[in-house]
Amino acid sequence: MFRAGIDTIRVVVDHVPEFQSLIAMDIDPKEKVKFAYFGYVTGSKDDPDKTIEFHLDQNEIVMHFPECNECWEIIEEGKNLSGFTKPSCSYVRGLVYQVAGVIKEVKSVTSKEETCRLTGAEECRFRITFELG
Numbered sequence: 001m002f003r004a005g006i007d008t009i010r011v012v013v014d015h016v017p018e019f020q021s022l023i024a025m026d027i028d029p030k031e032k033v034k035f036a037y038f039g040y041v042t043g044s045k046d047d048p049d050k051t052i053e054f055h056l057d058q059n060e061i062v063m064h065f066p067e068c069n070e071c072w073e074i075i076e077e078g079k080n081l082s083g084f085t086k087p088s089c090s091y092v093r094g095l096v097y098q099v100a101g102v103i104k105e106v107k108s109v110t111s112k113e114e115t116c117r118l119t120g121a122e123e124c125r126f127r128i129t130f131e132l133g
């Protein structure tokens, strides 16, 4: 699923001219990363102020999804969640990974799901770290 998330963002970038212009812009790469996450979140109709924490001095972004797109259906159905012992939203983890991954100045990215609604947390929370080349 992680790979599928990455592929989804690749397709989005191929079809959204604004993303391509952003990638080509000659600006501070950290600002570029910030705009990419901002665009991703507003494109998904989420509120950037509530969803994204930027720690750009540490090359880090934290994303909060109290209504995670991946697990909401399982939770709505009230299924037995005891089978989930660790964060399990790997599709979304791939999506938020690749938002930084499309920026050409970004040489490496990590994406970790720190808390997950499937294991009883209030939100699925992802921490993304990146290194510039």
Ligand SMILES: [Zn+2]
Residues within 6 Å of the ligand: 068, 071, 087, 088, 089, 113, 115, 116, 117, 118, 123, 124, 125
């Ligand atoms: Zn989750």
